[in-house]
Amino acid sequence: MNQQACPCGIEAVREQAAQWFARSCDGALAQDQQALLATWLAQHPQHRYEYDQLTKLWSAADVIPRGRLEVLCQADPVRAMPRRRFLHQALAACVAVAAVGLGWFGWQHHQLNFQDQLHTALGERRQLSLPDGSELELNGRTELKVDFSAGVRRIELTAGEVMFNVAHDTDRPFVVSAGNGTVTVTGTRFDVRLDPTRTRVAVEQGSVKVQGRDASHALLTAGLGSQVDAQGKVAEPYAVDAAALTAWRKGKLVFNDAPLSEVVEEVSRYRAQPLRVAPGKVAALRLSSTFSSDDTDALLRALPSILPVAIKTLADGSSEIIAK
Structure with missing residues (x-):
């Protein structure tokens, strides 16, 4: 099963994580809000990952000078206030820099x-x-x-x-x-x-x-x-x-006047058993077509109708392309 990247993008996820984290830091979430947060966290592994990083940054807040946080947030000087309220304002102001006033320090530390x-x-x-x-x-x-x-x-x-x-x-x-x-x-x-x-x-x-x-x-x-x-x-x-070479990203195999020996080498990468081709004239035959990398058996079924070849099943379960 393919694991897809988060469709809304890394920056959008970080901003959403910051918003949820700020709400939770500002006080206990109501029951319906807790359910919404749990649903958001379960939607994609990246959601949980970004939220967990903010949790780690929260615990590091005490070791970062207050003045540094204010500068990073580009906010007016912050009056004396409880740590929770101060960090909440920092979170709201700093989504552009890793979503937290101390995000520059925390995210950089994680990357390194x-x-x-x-x-x-x-x-x-x-x-x-x-x-x-x-x-x-x-x-x-x-x-x-x-x-x-x-x-x-x-x-x-x-x-x-x-x-x-x-x-x-x-x-x-x-x-x-x-x-x-x-x-x-x-x-x-x-x-x-x-x-x-x-x-x-x-x-x-x-x-x-x-x-x-x-x-x-x-x-x-x-x-x-x-x-x-x-x-x-x-x-x-x-x-x-480049589009043809990376067609695998869409589950495609694209061949443009490729020798059959090259086709066999490429197709073998997508099969449990390697595909072989008889040497000589058969291996030199050329193919132009597009196939699904997720169903290479379909390629073998179609090949005899495209080129003068036959498919031979070998004793070990692999296949060989031979002259018809």
Whole structure:
């Protein structure tokens, strides 16, 4: 089952979380309000996550100078008032800076210490948001590690494919390590795919720097791609169809005059058992079509009507494309 990103966006969720938290801090919620809050928290995991972060920030309020909170909130000097009432006004004034007067400190602290390991199963696609506002879309059979530190935002991709939408931050580069190469950006949209013998990069928007283990590198802008081979050498930039390469995000496989050997390699990524193709003329046949990545059996059923081939079922349950 796919886990979709929160449809209203990270900033909207943070503002809603701040509003609910401010109400709860200002006094006990009425029973109907408690029910509404519980419903909102259950609507999406991101709701609970953002609300919990505000709870942590509340407990940290005593260690932040009162004057600092007032400056962050850009409010008039606050008269002496109970801590609860003061923080409530801070929350109401500061939704633009992480929704809390002490949000700058709290959210930054969380970002600087964020670590997580993520993975998807065969046929699973996931969308998620990182603490800095960057968004990731994970293809099936993907494994990665997220590590945000004081000087850098780092992703280690150990399997699969990810579409990155990186929040701009010139002071903290976003670095993706995959196979024998790295991709470095400050803010852009690009796709990274790790195969057994290469790492492929395609840029949809902005620019990235791809660097190989042998110090070779390439600068890519929108509509360009490159790859890093098993020896760590970066290929010269070449034109790519980013929409076709990332059609997996919509559950599609798009082939434009692709050799059958390439089609088989791609389709195998979406099957429990690998798909094979007979070498020689069959593997060199070319295909242009669009199929569902969620039903690759439909592709096998249709293929004999498109090309002069047949599908052979092997003893281990896998399939091979052979000459008709």
